[in-house]
Amino acid sequence: DVKVTQSSRYLVKRTGEKVFLECVQDMDHENMFWYRQDPGLGLRLIYFSYDVKMKEKGDIPEGYSVSREKKERFSLILESASTNQTSMYLCASSLPGQEYEQYFGPGTRLTVT
Amino acid sequence: AQTVTQSQPEMSVQEAETVTLSCTYDTSENNYYLFWYKQPPSRQMILVIRQEAYKQQNATENRFSVNFQKAAKSFSLKISDSQLGDTAMYFCAFMKHGEYGGSQGNLIFGKGTKLSVKP
Numbered sequence: 001d002v003k004v005t006q007s008s009r010y011l012v013k014r015t016g017e018k019v020f021l022e023c024v025q026d027m028d029h030e031n032m033f034w035y036r037q038d039p040g041l042g043l044r045l046i047y048f049s050y051d052v053k054m055k056e057k058g059d060i061p062e063g064y065s066v067s068r069e070k071k072e073r074f075s076l077i078l079e080s081a082s083t084n085q086t087s088m089y090l091c092a093s094s095l096p097g098q099e100y101e102q103y104f105g106p107g108t109r110l111t112v113t
Numbered sequence: 114a115q116t117v118t119q120s121q122p123e124m125s126v127q128e129a130e131t132v133t134l135s136c137t138y139d140t141s142e143n144n145y146y147l148f149w150y151k152q153p154p155s156r157q158m159i160l161v162i163r164q165e166a167y168k169q170q171n172a173t174e175n176r177f178s179v180n181f182q183k184a185a186k187s188f189s190l191k192i193s194d195s196q197l198g199d200t201a202m203y204f205c206a207f208m209k210h211g212e213y214g215g216s217q218g219n220l221i222f223g224k225g226t227k228l229s230v231k232p
Contacts, residue, residue: 004157040122040224041224042204042222042223043204043220043222045219058219059219090158092158099208099219099220100146100148100208100220101160101163102160102220104157104158104159105157106156106157107157
């Protein structure tokens with residue numbers, strides 16, 4: 001079974017802090033994704049990566065950056081956290097050409113105070 | 114741009130009964146995929162069922178089936194013999210079909226329907 005893990009289930013940070021959310025998958029998937037999930041808004045794509053050191057902006061990249069130095073790891077970075085970035089963050093991975101079959105991590109609930 | 118609309122924010126059903134979740138979408142594409150994802154409370158999102166637009170036959174996975182109406186751009190999910198473990202958020206999603214097969218672009222999600230199965 002594909003396993004996608006995220007470094008924290010719950011995280012509380014202060015406004016202005018630099019925040020790192022880590023995602024690791026163990027199935028050698030080339031594609032990795034970061035979404036944020038908000039009540040009443042569903043899931044929205046922040047960034048995705050289709051290979052090491054490659055990244056593409058999703059629908060809401062503002063205020064975020066990403067890093068993919070190794071195939072299995074995809075990091076989401078909040079350079080200067082703000083209260084409007086309080087949300088559930090979901091990571092996913094897939095094989096190339098099978099972006100329709102994404103495997104999701106358990107999510108990180110981030111609160112910025 | 115594609116959009117996915119789930120008009121039922123919350124629904125409830127008695128255990129063992131049947132429930133239908135609605136989803137409509139808007140696209141100018143002819144080839145695409147549609148999905149239903151399930152997110153149980155505090156658990157990971159998982160794929161429930163997938164439909165390819167060129168297939169006329171509705172997809173079925175055990176107690177889960179879809180009613181795909183391409184002309185009406187409707188994609189509803191029917192859960193038969195509802196079980197307590199079906200309690201979850203359900204998301205409808207869309208993805209374009211790639212030119213050479215596979216998929217292209219991103220998953221577009223609806224806002225979700227919170228389903229509660231009551232004993």
